[in-house]
Amino acid sequence: MSRALAAALAAGVGMSALALPGVSGLSGPAASAAPPAPHAGEAGDARLHLVTLTGPGSAASDRVFPSGPTRELARQQRLLDRVGAPEPVYRWTTALSGVAVDLTDAQVRALRAEPEVALVEPNTVRPLAATRTRVVHPAPGTGRDTGGAGTVIGLVDTGLHPDGPVFSGSPGLGRAPRDFRGSCVSEPDWDQSACTDKVLAAQWYVEGFGRGRLRAASSLSPRDDHGHGTRTASIAAGNSDISVRVGREDLGRHSGAAPQARLAVYKACWTAPDPADDGCASADLVTAIDRATADRVDVLSLAVGGTPASPGPDNPDGVDTVERALLGAAEADIVVVAAAGNAGARSRAAHPSPWVTTVGGATGVQRRGRVVLGDGTTLPGAMASSLRVGPAPLVLAADVATRGADRDRARQCAPGSLDAARARGRVVVCERGLVSRVDKSAAVGLADGAGVVLVNTRRGSVDADLHRVPTVHLGRDNGARLRDWVRENPGALVTLRPEGARRPASKVAGFSPTGDPAAPVLNPDLIAPATGLLSAVPPGAERWAFTSGTSAAAAYTSGIAARLRARRDWSAAAVRSALATTSAAVPGSVLRTGAGRLRSDLAARPGLVHDLDPGDYRRWLEGSLGRHLNTPSIILRRDRDVARRTITNVGRQPLYFSSAASGFERYDVRVTPAAVRLAPGESATYTVRVSGPASGARPVDDGVVTWRGATGTRTRVPVLITR
Template sequence: MVRRARVSGRAVIGAALLGLAVGTLAPASAVDARAAAATRLYVVTFDDAGTASDGGPADVARHRRALRREQDEALAGVGAGVPTYRWTTALSGVAVDLTASQAAELQARPEVTQVEANTVRPLAARPRATPGAVVPGGQGGRGVVVGVVDSGVWPESPLFAAAPGTGRRTGGFRAACVPGEGWDADTCNAKLVGARWFVEGFGRDRLSAAEALSARDVRGHGTQVASIAVGNAGVSTGVAGLPGRYAGAAPDARLAVYKACWTAPDPADDGCATADLVTAIDQAVGDGVDVLNLSVRGAPETGGVERALLGAAEAGVVVVAAAGNDASAYAAPSEPWVTTVGALAGTGGAGSVALPDGLRLRGAMTVRREVRGPVVLGADVPAPGWTEDQARACEPGSLDAARTADAIVLCERGDNGRLEKSAAVARADGVGMILVNVARGTVAHDLHAVPTVHLGREAGRTIARWAADHPDADVRLSPAASRLGPLRVPGWSAVGDPAGSFVKPDLVVPATGILAATPPRAVGGGRWSTLDGTSAAAARTAGDAAVLLARHDWPADAVRSVLATSAAPVRGGALRTGSGRSRVDEALRTRLALVTGPGDYRDWLQGDRSDLNTPSVLIRGERTSATRTVTNLGSRARYWSVRVSGFERHDVRVTPVALRLDPGETAELTVTVGRGPLAGGIDDGAVTWRSPAGVRTRIPVVIAR
């Protein structure tokens, strides 16, 4: 595609200042005129919904023609050119180059909902996706297609090889395998059924030299997410000290990848342009995916990306997204049609440094293999030509192999990557590494080149003092039987907004030290890595959704409800934990759901703020009640009793207190909040329905006064 060059107003002003510096004075009026004529890419969303929820092909074709006609008339009315992208499936809209005045004119038109500048959103991974490891494990998902909008995939991984468990091709999915650099039209198979890529919003001229103009993943994040969600079962890890076999959450599901996230020369500029994201979502809905995973930073307000996700939900797609890893921002997407997933920490493996006197220093350890040897301080063994500070940080090549061979090297955190440190130890013939924090901070579950225990600051100081006093004594690095610490929501996982409309995140999922596949050149040259962050949590949830869809013929909003209401409570408050920790086994047994009606999400978006039938309740201000409707999804009549728990500041009641529902029957419940002895502030608890079989359906309730 031939693109017009875009010149930003900032670039024009910069050129004018440069001209002034060399003695060429540009009149202010000329600068203003050029700035006014400068264009940039905008995402334009129209009021009309897309064709995703239309009837037969004739209805879709007629509706699509009408949408294109409306788009063309609006663009012609402001003198805009040919769109870069055009959307008619998940939503009606375009990505188009506009001047600021054209954008303002379009926004003023009655048929236009929103005009927003194309921006780049970062992926929802922790600052570094690192190779360690909780194996997701699982089975199921047969006949379901999971779409992953991310940085692509490494198709050579055995986790994405054709496997018999996927069964027959899904009739409702329109497969396409778009060729590109390092990717042929026949790269796809019975497991990896679709691959597309979208780059015009990010810009081809902004790509790193290592990037591939295809669905091939060079960063690793998309491969990690896809493997956690749907990686094949029974794949050997081939790494000593790791679990021998791997399986994604839904290993029998099929995978369709939509590459909309790219690498730039400066990693700080990596990310996913909103125009590319909307295009990927629109295409995935048109292709017919059953589940859609999006692991990028959300926005505080509903924009084109979120409206495209609405179209996906209306088309019957289960939409799953990462809540974000920035504690200073609220969990997003905050919209009710998205299952927004937060993180749980404390899931990685533990290990210890055992001293001869019986003292054990406990930390994080991924490779479950014991090693023994003397401890050598990296700062004491710099290689010729290297400084003590470089050796202290175990920079590549900084260690003297003559003094580190068969030893356990103590390396301090900082200055270079954690994986580079263990690689330096391995290169210097060390048998293990003790990685120590020099400041307060967390310990990480990495897949290191040698067995490693990562210690906190105080434990690090202890072992450093001991090693200095005992240069010839051996220590032992060994895995512990239990995990490192209790399950908890880490401080970096985004929390819900008490002034919002719904409880977010919807649920929380283990998100530290999650073993995943990676392109060999992405992280340390290996085939395995770990992923930390809410992107790992969302990936697991997308796989769980596929398992549910494969087992039950439920609508998307019922799956969304059951995923949340079957979760187990976690300490920390509903605005941090949502419904709690996801439990797909319990979700498979659940038969009570909160289902939305046709058009309910769109009515809410357009200003109808009455009770929306979501699997959570948030009551603010002077409001004193909320209603929810539950439906029996089972094939026989069932009975449930109701219980209210957890509230400390308010008297909360639910009516009725018991239900008996025939198959498909619904009942309305009312949650009423009275003034308690400590009214005010944030108060939360839960309403739980329990069946005679012991299956609990639980929704969180937050009261914000």
């Protein structure tokens, strides 16, 4: 037995993710000086595995096991000693009981045969749920905003860059959280001053990813060297009334979805030399979730996608270790929100567990602009700027290359490739590729260009970004027309004309994934704004950017969840229900939309909620609840199937609520009772029954059960009918 474990057992330490030599996330010089733990390729044929023991962690079992983690640490060690396993990289006792440890194949087989072991799986690296698609959407809140006071949002992401007014401490944050236990590490790149009244805690975990796989510039601290964590944090809980200015553009004021909420940062996602290798190791994710659960955050936001686990001989229920850790967080009455992923309609949504609010992506407001040619022809595109440019001479970037520059680099407006003497005062045509879109406009701005027309040379998105100079982005066909025109009309004048914002009907974003019709619960739960949310970024050429992806949608939803927790004395399950059942209908299958698009203005008054005891999740997982877990969604398996749900009046007066089933095309769906009268806090159980279909009808159908309250509330419950 190690000295660290022996000391912990002797003291009865209640540590989440007990850190041992070589484990990041500790404070003090001993931790930073420890060598990394051996992993695959460093310890023979041993590879890092995640081992989960049966039963809940201490967050859900303190009433049963008063000794808390001491008992679980001893149980872990007995199993490891039995198979001759080395000292674990991580130990978990709060959200779940388990370890991350290097194991040989023989040790894996031996542990899987142990009755006290629920799951053994290899450590894997998962992608962040971010996408490069960027269309403009307004900030989640604008101007002076409030909400979220007294709550803590735990963000499992790439860390945080805390400098600047977006994350500064302020008396305007309101009351402090009562039960939060988190703390800040102290590192050369993150000292104690980085934590404020706004940023209450910061930890980092890297051993699963591997220090040897890091990019050279990676910061071994909670500091964000990627940018993703800073963006999601500002969307979820950025301070209110922050001035946003990019170049000559005044974009007004910014606020996060819950500007008075505090932040707890758990860095578990890292950058590699090849961006394709960036991601979040499952061992680090579980450690971050375990620590956040021990810290008692109110909302846990996870911006990680990845393919859901499938049932198999070694994992019969198909629930992986990350999902089991999230179960422990839900059992601790934490609202768990996670991104569905960004692989598109042909992929399966991540996090298909009923204790996770899985968020898909919805499109939002778009800003458009046009290039007006000298002959009056207009070419439409995307444009974030509100500044008109021109008439001004139009030039191809390759024709204003600086002396000695590679012509291809100039054509794509790479930094330093343009001659200021020839680009000054002109609108420069830049081709997409080689460098980021905003780097192209920055290069034109440094060369004193008046504006940019960014053109696609192949099929791809058309995006409104925050550029250094006004920019219109054209698609492939209009880009080709423009290039042909400027060659035929050298020196001709053009105008870049902004057309402002438009709000098309909300729909599912193309990158948002689809739920599995064979799954036991409906997934995703809902969709939320996921295209072009204004967000803060680490210092660089600019401090702001537009962020897209289901990670942005999950961050926004996490902020709204924090507002609900601050405003209403609801359980985490009730908050999850309110977020989903007040959502607005969106065209498409419920496998893409879930309950619909999040309505933050209605979530605080849902009328009814589907509440449950957090222990029901584990009972459902173990099979003792059957299919009647009280989720705010329903899956029925064709003819004569039945589901039961319980609703609770969370209003302040007795009310009648009437039910209706709608949207079903192939089956007959009936709800009983047709109406109920409920006093405040009173509950009733209803039954949804399916019959049909007509001979030859397709086997899949979907619709919604709606409960209408006498005060105008609508509680929408999506229903999928499948095989």
